[in-house]
Amino acid sequence: MAIASLGTVVLDCPDPHALAAFYAGLLGGEPVPDGDTWVELKGTLLAFQAAPGHVPPQWPSADHSQQAHLDLTVEDLDAAEAKALDLGAKPLDAEDRDRTWRVYADPAGHPFCLCAC
Template identity: 75%
Template sequence: MAVAELGATVLDCPDPRALAGFYAGLLGGTVEGDDDWIDLRLPGGRVLAFQAAPGHVPPAWPAPDHSQQAHLDLTVTDLDASERTALELGATPLDAEDRSRTFRVYADPAGHPFCLCAC
């Protein structure tokens, strides 16, 4: 028997509203909240939240001696088109060498790793 259910997934960042706007551009949804805490309410009821973290240091990827801690896998139907959108929104490619894989790795504008994964 579960004693809890997963609420929001929260990313620390220097500018919550800007990072919420980046992910809204990729995922859709509605941006809500104040300056220190922003919710991105996604279709289907899920919430991706962004919390102000002064002095935020982005995780390193890949770096075996500095774990990335967590990353988001975003499922897409068109990997190339989704990549173009992500880059236009400010994503940075982290692993662009192998274009034959079904996923590609990026950093969001605050430096968090995420993958676009072909379904």
């Protein structure tokens, strides 16, 4: 029997409003702010929290681990990539076009993957 359920995945970032808008563009949902330092993305399990002095993870790097990343399932990898790049994503490891997944960083530097379903 489980003793807990997943409530929300929270990403630290320098600008929670901007990062919530980025993920709303990728995943849908509506950013719902709670002050200047917290934004939840309604309809998802994501929230964004201001972290002064935020240092983004580096991928791949043993010294600055990614700590965690999101795998986002998409139907059309090329179309999803174009949309993610338009929203401000940066490719980290998207050169291998034969794989069923590609790695990017969100505008705050958190790694995420687009994965073909």
